[in-house]
Amino acid sequence: MTPELSIVVPVLNESPNVKDLYDELTTTLVNGGRSYEIIVIDDGSTDDTFARFAALQARDPHLRVIRFRRNFGQTAAFAAGFAYARGKMVVTVDGDLQNDPADIKRMADKIEHQGFDIVCGWRKDRKDRMFTRRIPSILANKLISWATGVELHDYGCSLKVFRSEVVKPLRLYGEMHRFLPAIASQFGVRIDEMIVNHRARVAGTSKYGLSRTIRVVLDLLTVKFLLNYSTRPLQIFGLLGFAAGSLGGVIMAWLAYVRLIERQAIADRPLLLLGMLLLFIGVQLVTFGLLAELLARTYYESQNKPVYAIREIRQTPELAPVEQ
Numbered sequence: 171m172t173p174e175l176s177i178v179v180p181v182l183n184e185s186p187n188v189k190d191l192y193d194e195l196t197t198t199l200v201n202g203g204r205s206y207e208i209i210v211i212d213d214g215s216t217d218d219t220f221a222r223f224a225a226l227q228a229r230d231p232h233l234r235v236i237r238f239r240r241n242f243g244q245t246a247a248f249a250a251g252f253a254y255a256r257g258k259m260v261v262t263v264d265g266d267l268q269n270d271p272a273d274i275k276r277m278a279d280k281i282e283h284q285g286f287d288i289v290c291g292w293r294k295d296r297k298d299r300m301f302t303r304r305i306p307s308i309l310a311n312k313l314i315s316w317a318t319g320v321e322l323h324d325y326g327c328s329l330k331v332f333r334s335e336v337v338k339p340l341r342l343y344g345e346m347h348r349f350l351p352a353i354a355s356q357f358g359v360r361i362d363e364m365i366v367n368h369r370a371r372v373a374g375t376s377k378y379g380l381s382r383t384i385r386v387v388l389d390l391l392t393v394k395f396l397l398n399y400s401t402r403p404l405q406i407f408g409l410l411g412f413a414a415g416s417l418g419g420v421i422m423a424w425l426a427y428v429r430l431i432e433r434q435a436i437a438d439r440p441l442l443l444l445g446m447l448l449l450f451i452g453v454q455l456v457t458f459g460l461l462a463e464l465l466a467r468t469y470y471e472s473q474n475k476p477v478y479a480i481r482e483i484r485q486t487p488e489l490a491p492v493e494q
Contacts, residue, residue, distance in 0.1 A: 174204040174258050175278060176334070178251030180244050181223075181265035182213045186373035188222040191267055192233070198271040199232075204278065209234045209251045210265070214241030245347040252338055260332045262347075268297070269329040270367035277331040277364055287336045287359035288351050290322055291329035293368035310386055317394050318352035322363055325349065329366055333359075344389045356397055403466055407459030415452020421445030 177195060184191070192208075199206045212220045212235065220237050227233040236250055248262060259278055263269050269291070277289040298304055307326050315321040325348045332350070336359050340350065351361050399406045422445040429436045436442050 171205065172256055172258060173207045175199065175202075175206040175261055175274070176251075176255035176257030176259070177206060177208045177261045177263055177274075178211070178248060178255060179208065179263050179265050180211045180213055180247030180251065181215065181219055182241065182244075183215045183217050183219060183375075184265045185215075185217040185219045185222060187265065187267050188219060188226070191265055192223070192226050194267070195263070195271050196230070196232070198274065202275045202278075204275075207232055207234060207255075207257060209236065209254055211247040211250050212237045213244065213247045214238045243345070245342045245345055248347045249342045252340070255334065255338070258334055260334050260337050262328050262330050262332075264328040266371050267373075268369050268371055269327075270369060273329060273364070273366040274331065277329075277366075280362060280364065281331055281333060284362075285360060286362045287333045288354060288361045289331045290324070290351055290361065290363045291327040291366035292322070292324045292363050293327050294323070294365045296368050297370040298368075313387070314349070314352065314390055317390055318349070318355070318397060320352045320355045320361060322351060322361075324363075325351070327366070327368075344392065345385050346389055346393065348386065349389065349393045352393055352397065401466060403462035404456075404459035407455045407462060411452045411455030411459065413452075414448045414455065418445045418448025418450075418452060422449065 177199070179191070179195075181188075195208055199208075210223050210233065212223065220235065223233070223235045227235050234254065236254060238247070238250075251262070252260060259281060261274055261278070263271065263274075273291065277291070280286055280289045296304055296307075298307075307324070311323060311325050314325050330350065332354075336354055336357070337350065340353055342350075346353065355361065395403075395406070421441060425436045425439070425442055425445060428434050
């Protein structure tokens with residue numbers, strides 16, 4: 171039987187939180203009235219996190235535990251959880267008990283009754299350090315919202331609920347799990363945001379820091395390219411190449427006028443090197459764009475990957491053949 175909810179929980183060295191996390195999730199889901207499964211992904215823990223979850227799984231068939239051979243990162247853990255999820259809705263939750271499982275029911279109800287495809291948590295009253303976590307998060311959220319066109323207050327909140335058919339086809343790399351709503355937006359999904367309860371960490375240590383903010387910004391460049399130019403890369407490379415080449419052409423034309431009409435020497439002018447450099451860069455960028463177009467076509471055609479997404483089809487059933 172297909173469960174209604176698949177709860178995907180990546181964990182890394184969360185041994186002190188295992189029992190409380192399992193008890194709280196199980197109690198909340200049982201009281202929620204929906205069939206469920208809990209998928210825990212142990213992302214290469216070096217403590218006894220896996221052993222504790224394995225002991226719980228031995229007596230609870232609702233719990234499934236996936237153990238990585240080494241630490242692959244949170245994005246890889248979510249990708250594995252999505253691949254093994256069987257539910258109609260997929261819920262992502264952190265394993266540090268800072269997300270409140272009580273919010274899952276309200277978020278799932280919003281998808282089920284209001285037609286949304288993704289509901290994201292918003293930690294409005296966030297219980298984290300101001301300068302190392304909250305301020306960088308606010309700036310990152312504004313930057314991501316501006317760059318992707320999908321405005322959310324809290325991209326970093328792991329508590330999200332997805333329709334299974336929306337999230338399972340997505341391919342994740344790097345730190346891209348936080349960009350899931352933006353990545354899915356290219357398929358025309360309906361996204362909403364809900365204020366959720368956020369709690370202070372009571373055990374274990376945080377795996378986040380300022381260094382992750384830099385990686386997020388770099389991954390944002392990839393997401394921006396995938397959202398806007400993955401099927402038409404020549405438009406971005408060609409635009410940049412045309413701009414550089416045009417500026418270089420103007421510079422070279424002016425230098426030609428100075429040399430041929432005004433009879434002035436130009437060989438020792440740095441502007442000559444700049445003009446030549448811009449012309450070469452323009453040609454190279456256009457060439458890169460053409461090569462990227464070939465790669466994009468190979469990517470889509472080799473996998474028979476459509477460049478569109480269908481929400482539903484309504485049509486009149488074919489008439490049954492008339493008996494002779």
